[in-house]
Structure formats: structure tokens, C-alpha cells
Amino acid sequence: MNHKRPDKKEIQGKNLKQKDLSLDLEYSICGQKLYTFITLVFLSLTACLAISMILGLLGAEMGLQLILKREDWLTSVLIYVVISGWLLTAVTQNPIPGVSVVVIGLSAVTHWWKAVPLSLEQVLQIIITTLVVWATTVVIFHLIRFLIASLDILFEQPLIVRTLMTGSIFLGTISGAIISLLPETTEVPLIAKIVGILTSTGLGLALMLSGCWINHCQNVPWKHPDPWRNLVLRVGSWRGTSFHNLDLSGVSLKRAKLANTNLQAKKFYRTCFQKATGVERARVDSQYLDLENLKVQKLLTNASSQDQDFRGLNLRGAYLQGADMRGFDLTDTNLTGADLKGADLRGSILICTQLAGADFQGVDLRQNILMDANLTEADLRKADLRDCILVRAQVARANFSGADITGICMEDWSISSQTCFTDVRCDYIYRRYQGQQPTNRYPVHRNFEPGEFASQFQQPENQLELVFKGEFDYTALSLTFDQLQTDKPDLNLKLQGIEQRDNLWIVKITSENPTTVENRIKEIQDAVYQGYEVTTTRLENNPLIRRIISD
Structure with a gap:
């Protein structure tokens, strides 16, 4: 079957306006007359x-x-x-x-x-x-x-x-x-x-x-x-096609010719540059993402890059569908809202990576290191997360529906009642991370039954779990909650229970208002952790106060 090639859109020399902007600019010929x-x-x-x-x-x-x-x-x-x-x-x-x-x-x-x-x-x-x-x-x-x-x-x-x-x-x-x-x-x-x-x-x-x-x-x-x-780029883009200060969210520039173009747009949320040419000869800036960086340009246009070091770069909202990113170092990289559907990220390092709202549908994330990564509201449906390290990862409101999470290490990860585990595939998980290796397999001598993982780890709608390491001070936690009820009565927080897992202490908190925990999770975490630290220090420095309270 012969596929008709889309008509080329000749927009050389045009100073485009937001109201006239089309989302379909594939095969566009930009630049100068x-x-x-x-x-x-x-x-x-x-x-x-x-x-x-x-x-x-x-x-x-x-x-x-x-x-x-x-x-x-x-x-x-x-x-x-x-x-x-x-x-x-x-x-x-x-x-x-x-x-x-x-x-x-x-x-x-x-x-x-x-x-x-x-x-x-x-x-x-x-x-x-x-x-x-x-x-x-x-x-x-x-x-x-x-x-x-x-x-x-x-x-x-x-x-x-x-x-x-x-x-x-x-x-x-x-x-x-x-x-x-x-x-x-x-x-x-x-x-x-x-x-x-x-x-x-x-x-x-x-x-x-x-x-x-x-x-x-x-x-x-x-x-x-x-x-x-x-x-040179300022001169080279003189009187060329201008996207200056436009919102190019969702615009497809696939296979477009962009040489000698002003691409200083204010937003590139999931703008498709794949197979576009001439981006390296267009005038760009980094006000939204690091488009001035040539290896970022190559990743966006070629869906791959020989240089795999993307540490600390800003790829916010980047369109990376189907990209080959195997072995990439994305430590401290900002991929908030990025579209990574169908991408291959096997063996990549995503330590402290910002991935909030990113689309990982069907993405191969096997053996990724996601320590301290922010996956809040990330779409991980049908993703392959086998053997991933999710230590201290934030997965509040993330969607794991249909994902394979067998072998993940979930020590100290932060979930919420809206973290979705519907139809996840999981045979076992690891609860600890020691010596650069996941340890403490669970279940120990068997695999999870279908649906068992979700039933054990799905949080109630109004519950939040906070993790404390090492020695635990019940008195300090009790005083912290008393102080919170005085300082922030609108939170309506209640201490639901404390569970010990090896040297970890899991504090379960609920609120009378189900939306409070979900909407103010960061505020609650900061208030409890900081209050507990301050109270513990006070009790250590003033043993008399502890004796009075104990009596």
C-alpha cells in the first residue's frame, strides 16, 4: 500500500502568532526566504x-x-x-x-x-x-x-x-x-x-x-x-521563521526543516522534534528546557545519543517516545512531565531524578536505579520495572496498573492512597538495600499470589506512612503530635499505629478528612519529621523533662 506523503508546509520568513499556530507542523520548511x-x-x-x-x-x-x-x-x-x-x-x-x-x-x-x-x-x-x-x-x-x-x-x-x-x-x-x-x-x-x-x-x-x-x-x-x-545564531536566524515566545506544547515538528529559525519559544511541553533537521543551526534558548545543549538536540531529534551523560540537565516536558536511552546517567535530571512512552531505559541511572507527571507507559525500566527519584503522578501503566531500585522514591499518586514490579527494592519509598497497583505483576520484592545490593526478600520462601501485593501495600485513602530509621523515641513522637494538634488543628491528624520492620519504624497517620492527607502530604511529612527531630533533641538535652513526662 502506498502511503501519501504529507504536504510540506512552507512557512519561511513568517513571524508566527499563537492564534494562528497549528499543532501539525510535520514536514514544515522553516527558515529564511x-x-x-x-x-x-x-x-x-x-x-x-x-x-x-x-x-x-x-x-x-x-x-x-x-x-x-x-x-x-x-x-x-x-x-x-x-x-x-x-x-x-x-x-x-x-x-x-x-x-x-x-x-x-x-x-x-x-x-x-x-x-x-x-x-x-x-x-x-x-x-x-x-x-x-x-x-x-x-x-x-x-x-x-x-x-x-x-x-x-x-x-x-x-x-x-x-x-x-x-x-x-x-x-x-x-x-x-x-x-x-x-x-x-x-x-x-x-x-x-x-x-x-x-x-x-x-x-x-x-x-x-x-x-x-x-x-x-x-x-x-x-x-x-x-x-x-x-x-552567529542571532545573525543566522535574521528574518527567518519565528516561534519567539510562543507556547509550542503538543506541536509536532516531526521531519521539519528548522535551520535559520528563531525557536526561542516559551514552552516545549511534549513538542515533537523527532527526525527534524537543522535544530543545531536554529536560534534557541534554555528558558523551558536545555535546548541550547547540542546533545539534548540530538536526543530530541534522533531519539538517541552517543553521549549518555545527561546529569543535571533540564529535559522538562521533553517528547522522547520510543527513545533509546539504555545506560543513560540521568542523575538530578529534570524529566518532569516528559513523554517517554515506549522508550528503552534499561540499566539507566535515575538517582534524584525529577519524573513527576512523566509518561512511562510500556517503558522498559529494568534494573534502573531510581533512588530518591520523584515519580509523583507518573504514569507507569504496563511498564517493566523488574529489579528496579526504588529506595526513598516518591510514588504518591503514581499509576502502576498492569506494570511488572517483580524484584523491586522499595525501602523507604513514599506512596499514597491514590498510588494505583491495579493488576500489577509482582512475584516478590526487597525491603532493604545494603552494600549496593537489595536484600531482605519478601515473601521469603514463596512468591506473591495474584493480587496479594496490592492488598498488602495499597494504602487506605486517608492514611500516610512515615518511615523512621534506627532508635525510635515514642515519647518524642507523642509530643510532636500533641504540638501539631495545637499548631495545625485543621489537619486533624491521628496516630493510627507504629510497625517495626527490622531497624525501620513505620508510623501510620490518618486524618478525618480523606483529602487532607493527599493534598497536603509534603506539609505533613515536613511537620512530623522536623517536629520529631526538634523534640528528640530537646529531650536529649533536658533529661528532667523526660522524667517528668514519664512520671
């Missing part, structure tokens, strides 16, 4: 031509002074020595070769100066001239680097960039050299003029090749964060 693109290329090459002409003027003048040994020929020698040393240092990223060239060159220049009597004024003039020419060369060099980066953003093919830049610099330096030689008399030998032209052309090509090399070594304009990249 042809005349805008041509204008930018023309301006870039014109700027390159102009600065190359300046190089041509300088290079030809210094070349003539050297070949004809004019009055200022020593100044030209010094300038070449300084520029050569600086350029060598810039290219090698090592000061030793550059300093060596400067030292050797200055030694030779000093030797020549001994035969030429110079006044202090002449020496100062030589130094000032050298510094001015060197500073001018540095500015031109960085302008060339910027123009190379700009053309890299505008063109997908690097060969086109190099060809255009080489032609522009070659033409500019020759033109500048010819202009410099026009006032010269016919007494200047032809060979001197040729040397002047070759000197200027060589200087221009040396700066261009050095600029290309340094951009390549420093990964400009692809490195993030980098001010060069920000500036």
Missing part, C-alpha cells in the same frame, strides 16, 4: 572582501618595505615577527612555539638595529606602529572567524563555505595590494610588486586557514555554551 538568504550571504562575503582589502593594503606595504629596504623596513620585520608569534600561539594553543619565534625574531632585529642609530622617538614610533598593525590584524582575524562561523550556519555543506571564503579573501587581498601599489612609481621593480601581492595574499590566506582551524578545534559555532555561537 531565498532573498533573505542571498542578502545575508552577500553581506558576509562583502564584509570578508572589505577586511581582506585592508589586509592587502597592509601586506603589500610591508612587503615593499622589506624587499626595497626602505626607511621603515625594520618596523615591517618586527611586525611580521610579532604577528607570526601570535598566530602560531593561537593555532597551536601553546605559547612556547609563538614565544620562541618572537624571541628569535627580536634577537635578529636587535642585531640589525645596532647598525642603525635610532633616537628614542623613533624607537617609540616603531613600537606603536607595530602594536597598531598587530591589533588591527587581531581584529581582522576574529572578524574572519566570525564570518566563517556565520557561513557555517547558513550553509549545510562546509566545502561551499571554504570555497566562498577563499575566493573572497583571495580577491580582496589582491585588490588591496593593487590599490596599495598604484601610487608607486615605475622605478619600483616588477619583482617587488609581485612580492608585495604575494605577501598580502599569503597573510590573508594564513589568517583564513588559521581561523578555520581554530574554529574546528574549538568546535565553533557548535560548542555550547559559547558567545560566538549565540552571536
Whole structure:
């Protein structure tokens, strides 16, 4: 059966508004209109031509002074020595070769100066001239680097960039050299003029090749964060398609062409970028998620990434359906509200990861480390959680319907009455985590019967369990609840019971209002834990109070 390919939506150069925004932008062609693109290329090459002409003027003048040994020929020698040393240092990223060239060159220049009597004024003039020419060369060099980066953003093919830049610099330096030689008399030998032209052309090509090399070594304009990249993308997206400050939640940009586009939207909640091209050449920011990071861009567009280190990154609301994220390190990563349906996260590390409201339907999470992860309201229906480490994980209001949770380690995890375990598959669980391994298998010598796990661990609607480790102080807990009833009577909290599991103490709390526990769970946890800690400290420091209470 032949599937008709969707029509391409050509929206180049449009400044889109929220009211006109379509959720279906698959196969969209964004970016600049042809005349805008041509204008930018023309301006870039014109700027390159102009600065190359300046190089041509300088290079030809210094070349003539050297070949004809004019009055200022020593100044030209010094300038070449300084520029050569600086350029060598810039290219090698090592000061030793550059300093060596400067030292050797200055030694030779000093030797020549001994035969030429110079006044202090002449020496100062030589130094000032050298510094001015060197500073001018540095500015031109960085302008060339910027123009190379700009053309890299505008063109997908690097060969086109190099060809255009080489032609522009070659033409500019020759033109500048010819202009410099026009006032010269016919007494200047032809060979001197040729040397002047070759000197200027060589200087221009040396700066261009050095600029290309340094951009390549420093990964400009692809490195993030980098001010060069920000500036180049600002130029590259000029008059391109603009999504600036729009809410792109739920918008599909699948297979869209996004180069030279302004993608500084205010929200990307589950925006699909899969198989989109040119995101790395679009102007983006990180106000909603870390879209400026190139490996985040690759993950969103390719649904995979060779770089598996995503620690501490913001992937809030990211559309990652079907993504291959096996072995990823997502420690401290923000995946709140992310769409991970059908993704493969086997063997990933999700310690302290924010996963509240994330969609894990059908996701393979086998052997994941989810210590201290926040899975509040996460959708884990039919997910494979076998052998996951869920130590201290927050799973309040999470939906585990139809999930396979056999072998999970659930020490100190935090659930609520609305945590759903309908039709979960579970043969056994581990209650403790010691020596980097789950221990204390339960049930010990058998497997759970169908529905047994849910019946044992499903919390009553108005009940909350708090876990205390080590020595437990009944008196401190009792005083804490007395104080809470005085300070926060609206909570209507009651101490339902205390259960000991090895060195863990499970305190069960209920409220007369069923919604209180669910809606104010964090407030209750903080109040009890902090109050218990303060009261315990007071009793330890004042044994007399404990004796009075006991009596």
C-alpha cells in the first residue's frame, strides 16, 4: 500500500502568532526566504572582501618595505615577527612555539638595529606602529572567524563555505595590494610588486586557514555554551521563521526543516522534534528546557545519543517516545512531565531524578536505579520495572496498573492512597538495600499470589506512612503530635499505629478528612519529621523533662 506523503508546509520568513499556530507542523520548511538568504550571504562575503582589502593594503606595504629596504623596513620585520608569534600561539594553543619565534625574531632585529642609530622617538614610533598593525590584524582575524562561523550556519555543506571564503579573501587581498601599489612609481621593480601581492595574499590566506582551524578545534559555532555561537545564531536566524515566545506544547515538528529559525519559544511541553533537521543551526534558548545543549538536540531529534551523560540537565516536558536511552546517567535530571512512552531505559541511572507527571507507559525500566527519584503522578501503566531500585522514591499518586514490579527494592519509598497497583505483576520484592545490593526478600520462601501485593501495600485513602530509621523515641513522637494538634488543628491528624520492620519504624497517620492527607502530604511529612527531630533533641538535652513526662 502506498502511503501519501504529507504536504510540506512552507512557512519561511513568517513571524508566527499563537492564534494562528497549528499543532501539525510535520514536514514544515522553516527558515529564511531565498532573498533573505542571498542578502545575508552577500553581506558576509562583502564584509570578508572589505577586511581582506585592508589586509592587502597592509601586506603589500610591508612587503615593499622589506624587499626595497626602505626607511621603515625594520618596523615591517618586527611586525611580521610579532604577528607570526601570535598566530602560531593561537593555532597551536601553546605559547612556547609563538614565544620562541618572537624571541628569535627580536634577537635578529636587535642585531640589525645596532647598525642603525635610532633616537628614542623613533624607537617609540616603531613600537606603536607595530602594536597598531598587530591589533588591527587581531581584529581582522576574529572578524574572519566570525564570518566563517556565520557561513557555517547558513550553509549545510562546509566545502561551499571554504570555497566562498577563499575566493573572497583571495580577491580582496589582491585588490588591496593593487590599490596599495598604484601610487608607486615605475622605478619600483616588477619583482617587488609581485612580492608585495604575494605577501598580502599569503597573510590573508594564513589568517583564513588559521581561523578555520581554530574554529574546528574549538568546535565553533557548535560548542555550547559559547558567545560566538549565540552571536552567529542571532545573525543566522535574521528574518527567518519565528516561534519567539510562543507556547509550542503538543506541536509536532516531526521531519521539519528548522535551520535559520528563531525557536526561542516559551514552552516545549511534549513538542515533537523527532527526525527534524537543522535544530543545531536554529536560534534557541534554555528558558523551558536545555535546548541550547547540542546533545539534548540530538536526543530530541534522533531519539538517541552517543553521549549518555545527561546529569543535571533540564529535559522538562521533553517528547522522547520510543527513545533509546539504555545506560543513560540521568542523575538530578529534570524529566518532569516528559513523554517517554515506549522508550528503552534499561540499566539507566535515575538517582534524584525529577519524573513527576512523566509518561512511562510500556517503558522498559529494568534494573534502573531510581533512588530518591520523584515519580509523583507518573504514569507507569504496563511498564517493566523488574529489579528496579526504588529506595526513598516518591510514588504518591503514581499509576502502576498492569506494570511488572517483580524484584523491586522499595525501602523507604513514599506512596499514597491514590498510588494505583491495579493488576500489577509482582512475584516478590526487597525491603532493604545494603552494600549496593537489595536484600531482605519478601515473601521469603514463596512468591506473591495474584493480587496479594496490592492488598498488602495499597494504602487506605486517608492514611500516610512515615518511615523512621534506627532508635525510635515514642515519647518524642507523642509530643510532636500533641504540638501539631495545637499548631495545625485543621489537619486533624491521628496516630493510627507504629510497625517495626527490622531497624525501620513505620508510623501510620490518618486524618478525618480523606483529602487532607493527599493534598497536603509534603506539609505533613515536613511537620512530623522536623517536629520529631526538634523534640528528640530537646529531650536529649533536658533529661528532667523526660522524667517528668514519664512520671
